Amino acid sequence: MDPSEFDDKFWTGKCLSAQLMEDEPFQSPEVDPLLRHFRDFEQKFECLKYLGEGKQGIVLSAHINSVQYAIKVFYPFTILPDSRLNPEEQHLYFNPFSCECRAFARLQDMNEDGTFAVKCYGWVKLSSSQVNDIRALCKEKDFIPWALVKELVSTAAHPNQLTKMIENIDIAEQCNLFIPDVQPSNYGAGKFLDLGAAKVLPYHPVYWPGYCFTQSFTDHRNRLRKWTVNESKFIDKYED
Numbered sequence: 378m379d380p381s382e383f384d385d386k387f388w389t390g391k392c393l394s395a396q397l398m399e400d401e402p403f404q405s406p407e408v409d410p411l412l413r414h415f416r417d418f419e420q421k422f423e424c425l426k427y428l429g430e431g432k433q434g435i436v437l438s439a440h441i442n443s444v445q446y447a448i449k450v451f452y453p454f455t456i457l458p459d460s461r462l463n464p465e466e467q468h469l470y471f472n473p474f475s476c477e478c479r480a481f482a483r484l485q486d487m488n489e490d491g492t493f494a495v496k497c498y499g500w501v502k503l504s505s506s507q508v509n510d511i512r513a514l515c516k517e518k519d520f521i522p523w524a525l526v527k528e529l530v531s532t533a534a535h536p537n538q539l540t541k542m543i544e545n546i547d548i549a550e551q552c553n554l555f556i557p558d559v560q561p562s563n564y565g566a567g568k569f570l571d572l573g574a575a576k577v578l579p580y581h582p583v584y585w586p587g588y589c590f591t592q593s594f595t596d597h598r599n600r601l602r603k604w605t606v607n608e609s610k611f612i613d614k615y616e617d
């Protein structure tokens with residue numbers, strides 16, 4: 378665990394902006410995307426129930442200012458000792474929290490919030506009492522005190538949404554948003570839920586060429602076409 382990702386100022390200017398979420402897109406897609414602060418960050422919020430988890434974090438439903446949201450919290454990131462990137466660069470380009478902030482910010486900068494992926498309402502810094510409440514709901518796992526506030530969806534992706542899901546990959550392509558983990562558990566209500574593994578340009582030059590081929594978007598479309606259906610649910614035989 379690297380203590381810097383717990384620090385109050387660590388992410389600001391890297392993948393987070395101190396600005397509040399506004400309706401208008403706010404940055405050119407040529408520059409590093411920065412996710413803005415959730416508007417109601419000062420409101421008390423109550424976590425209601427556990428919705429699911431994966432390798433990067435846990436998602437809960439929460440009630441904030443009379444609206445229900447999905448809140449994603451992230452496990453601490455482990456610095457890779459043999460990487461060619463220094464720890465700060467690793468946090469920026471590999472840490473799922475940063476990957477997800479950058480990806481949602483890019484969608485917003487391109488006016489595509491809530492189209493390819495669920496809407497993101499911004500980031501919040503959790504207080505220690507919120508961290509304790511969430512830990513109690515999450516089998517006492519550890520996570521960093523930063524969270525993303527997202528649109529809550531109640532259904533897994535349905536086969537009748539497949540055509541739209543395939544069309545929406547054009548949006549990811551226009552946003553230079555490469556998504557390696559295309560699997561049914563990362564889709565809900567026809568939209569992508571989990572951008573924790575997403576890579577977005579500008580990216581570290583040592584790694585981007587491997588990701589930056591148009592073929593990856595074709596692969597994404599083809600992978601969706603190969604999903605089979607069982608009792609109205611998608612199955613991907615290559616799912617991790």
Ligand SMILES: Nc1ncnc2c1ncn2[C@@H]1O[C@H](COP(=O)(O)OP(=O)(O)O)[C@@H](O)[C@H]1O
Pocket residue numbers: 428429430431432433434435436447449495527528529530531562563565570571572573
């Ligand atoms: N916005 C959401 N609304 C409802 N459920 C969600 C939402 N986002 C995630 N989930 C649920 O939580 C699970 C884990 O979330 P995910 O973001 O994929 O975590 P990880 O990055 O660890 O894979 C998902 O498979 C899904 O069941």
Ligand SMILES: [Mg+2]
Pocket residue numbers: 431432562563571
């Ligand atoms: Mg996931």
